[in-house]
Amino acid sequence: MIRPDRHTNLDYSVVNIGSFILKELNAYYDISYDKLLEKVIETLGEQAKENYPYALNFLFLLGKLKYQQSTDSFKYNEA
Numbered sequence: 001m002i003r004p005d006r007h008t009n010l011d012y013s014v015v016n017i018g019s020f021i022l023k024e025l026n027a028y029y030d031i032s033y034d035k036l037l038e039k040v041i042e043t044l045g046e047q048a049k050e051n052y053p054y055a056l057n058f059l060f061l062l063g064k065l066k067y068q069q070s071t072d073s074f075k076y077n078e079a
Contacts, residue, residue, distance in 0.1 A: 012047045017055035020044060022064060025076040032073045 010016060017040060024031060024039055031039075040048050056074070059065040066077040 009047070011044060012051055014051050014055045014058050017044065017048055017051050018059050021055060021059060021074075022076070025065070025074060030068065030071070030073040030075040032071070036074065 020040060020043060021036065024036060037049070037052055040052055056065065060067065064077055066075045067073075068075060
């Protein structure tokens with residue numbers, strides 16, 4: 001998923017979606033899963049929905065994303 005081939009549309013890649021998510025998290029203190037998904041689809045298109053969970057996992061593994069279970073929202077992890 002991360003490594004593109006010649007048929008991959010880079011607009012819907014995990015790295016591009018992850019970049020968009022980080023921009024949104026910088027604009028808001030925290031944002032819910034559903035609201036963030038709506039913004040991704042609205043901005044990048046319906047095809048980005050497929051790689052959305054992979055982008056979240058990618059950012060979480062990098063330590064850039066913090067999940068708050070009580071509010072079902074994400075927060076930018078500055079550490």
